[in-house]
Amino acid sequence: MSPRRRREPQRLQLNxxxxxxHGVCIELxxxxxxxxxxxxxxxxxxxxxxxxxPLAQRAVNVCPTLALxxxxxx
Amino acid sequence: MTVTGAPHAARxxxxxxRIPRLITGSAPVSLAEHLDRxxxxxxxxxxxxxxxxxxxxxxxxxxxxLTGRGGAGFPAARKMRAVADAASRGGTFSSVGxxxxxxxxxxxxxxxxxxxxxxxxxxxxxxxxxxAAEAVGASRAYLCVHAGPVGPAAGPLRDAIASRDRxxxxxxPVQLAEIPGGYVTSQETALVGFLNGGPARPAFVPPRxxxxxxxxxxxxxxxxxTLAHAALIARYGADWFRAAGTAAFPGTALMSVGGxxxxxxxxxxxxxxxxxxxxQRAGGPAEAPAAVLAGGYFGGxxxxxxxxxxxxxxxxxxxxxxxLGPGVLVLLPESSCGLAETARAVRYLASQSAGQCGPxxxxxxxxxxxxxxxxxxxxxxxxxxxxxxQLLRLVSGRGACHLPDGTASMAASALRVFGADLLRHLTRxxxxxxxxxxxxxxxxxxxxxx
Numbered sequence: 017m018s019p020r021r022r023r024e025p026q027r028l029q030l031n032x033x034x035x036x037x038h039g040v041c042i043e044l045x046x047x048x049x050x051x052x053x054x055x056x057x058x059x060x061x062x063x064x065x066x067x068x069x070p071l072a073q074r075a076v077n078v079c080p081t082l083a084l085x086x087x088x089x090x
Numbered sequence: 091m092t093v094t095g096a097p098h099a100a101r102x103x104x105x106x107x108r109i110p111r112l113i114t115g116s117a118p119v120s121l122a123e124h125l126d127r128x129x130x131x132x133x134x135x136x137x138x139x140x141x142x143x144x145x146x147x148x149x150x151x152x153x154x155x156l157t158g159r160g161g162a163g164f165p166a167a168r169k170m171r172a173v174a175d176a177a178s179r180g181g182t183f184s185s186v187g188x189x190x191x192x193x194x195x196x197x198x199x200x201x202x203x204x205x206x207x208x209x210x211x212x213x214x215x216x217x218x219x220x221x222a223a224e225a226v227g228a229s230r231a232y233l234c235v236h237a238g239p240v241g242p243a244a245g246p247l248r249d250a251i252a253s254r255d256r257x258x259x260x261x262x263p264v265q266l267a268e269i270p271g272g273y274v275t276s277q278e279t280a281l282v283g284f285l286n287g288g289p290a291r292p293a294f295v296p297p298r299x300x301x302x303x304x305x306x307x308x309x310x311x312x313x314x315x316t317l318a319h320a321a322l323i324a325r326y327g328a329d330w331f332r333a334a335g336t337a338a339f340p341g342t343a344l345m346s347v348g349g350x351x352x353x354x355x356x357x358x359x360x361x362x363x364x365x366x367x368x369x370q371r372a373g374g375p376a377e378a379p380a381a382v383l384a385g386g387y388f389g390g391x392x393x394x395x396x397x398x399x400x401x402x403x404x405x406x407x408x409x410x411x412x413x414l415g416p417g418v419l420v421l422l423p424e425s426s427c428g429l430a431e432t433a434r435a436v437r438y439l440a441s442q443s444a445g446q447c448g449p450x451x452x453x454x455x456x457x458x459x460x461x462x463x464x465x466x467x468x469x470x471x472x473x474x475x476x477x478x479x480q481l482l483r484l485v486s487g488r489g490a491c492h493l494p495d496g497t498a499s500m501a502a503s504a505l506r507v508f509g510a511d512l513l514r515h516l517t518r519x520x521x522x523x524x525x526x527x528x529x530x531x532x533x534x535x536x537x538x539x540x
Contacts, residue, residue: 031490032294032446032448032449032450032489032490033293033294033446033447033490035447035448036448037448052484053452053484054448054449054452054453055448056449058484058488
């Protein structure tokens with residue numbers, strides 16, 4: 017991802033079909049992702065704050081089912 | 091005689107129809123009768139190459155302000171333009187063209203207007219398919235209906251398509267596709283998945299069908315009633331369409347009116363017609379009314395008589411916590427318990443989860459249980475109420491399709507509208523009315539169905 021792209025506001029998006037509630041993202045980014053009663057991630061609405069972008073990117077990268085996406089906020 | 095842009099319909103398309111516009115009699119309209127009344131669909135005399143969109147009709151539909159009549163109410167022209175753009179953008183599929191899906195798979199248990207329309211006026215729908223195919227640059231089309239007893243009779247629809255093939259009216263091949271039963275199988279990504287050889291289950295978007303749908307091509311999915319309106323707009327124009335309805339929500343809609351009315355049936359009404367006047371057309375209440383479910387199982391309850399003068403269009407219904415949806419009204423009599431009715435409907439909707447998304451497959455059965463606890467539980471079930479309210483927040487917006495959101499919206503409206511009943515149930519236990527036979531239709535899925 018180019019540094020210019022980084023500066024654009026981005027948001028976390030979940031593919032709920034792919035998600036299997038492994039919970040890795042919840043461990044990595046509790047600031048923005050909480051667990052529901054069944055262990056599935058609940059993502060805070062709105063763009064990802066700048067200082068959390070590296071962690072968000074990491075959460076996206078390590079999701080075992082590739083269910084978490086970082087997309088341009090629109 | 092190829093005059094670019096000139097419609098080949100030389101014949102005068104006759105007097106513009108008044109209301110009812112779509113279903114005008116009690117017998118199916120044959121192709122001969124249809125052509126006699128309306129003339130052939132105004133397709134272009136020169137056949138555009140596949141992938142070449144002809145957007146004149148889209149502009150006219152845009153001016154008409156036609157919105158989807160399948161439930162979501164999305165502007166029809168915007169959807170068509172997205173497909174036309176994607177189809178003509180070039181790239182691998184530019185020469186093969188887009189796909190049109192006419193969605194007649196009517197999953198809403200309280201709605202039967204699409205089945206009635208397909209059985210009475212199939213050629214109005216199929217005209218709409220041909221015109222939409224030309225407008226978006228499609229090279230093939232499907233008419234999707236539910237298979238078996240829950241769908242319309244497939245034989246007459248096949249005959250209608252074949253008669254148009256013989257008359258040369260199908261510019262692109264139209265194929266009847268029978269979709270398995272179920273509430274979410276007619277969701278547009280589920281239809282696309284089924285036509286691509288997979289199960290009829292909702293998919294994650296993007297990509298939207300307009301970008302990549304059936305056969306991985308740009309795909310227009312439009313409700314059959316929407317296409318029938320489009321066929322009339324193509325002939326009589328946007329101003330004619332707008333002569334009925336409100337400025338923001340023009341035109342008419344087919345409404346399935348059921349429950350405790352004297353004459354349940356499908357009625358075509360101008361958008362903005364008041365609830366009371368439509369109920370009157372359905373013979374009025376058969377017994378003292380308590381509430382009406384507007385918009386079907388993704389809609390909401392409205393209290394009666396308080397809401398009787400509400401205009402039937404999304405601009406009035408949505409702020410009131412309901413919606414027009416696919417045009418559904420179910421009248422609940424005072425002798426029925428709205429909480430028990432809602433609990434039964436929520437249990438049914440929970441059974442319709444495709445089981446793909448955790449918050450839906452876990453949350454909807456939990457919500458059904460909480461609603462049953464409220465409706466049938468012993469006094470002091472206040473925990474059920476706070477659990478239900480928590481679940482409403484937890485499931486909303488967290489599925490690939492709108493099953494969890496729609497279910498939550500209806501359940502939330504019940505807790506609001508039946509507030510007095512709710513208090514009585516929580517303090518004194520279930521009322522006498524919970525054992526009454528259900529007013530809301532809740533299908534029992536056949537054994538083995540998913």
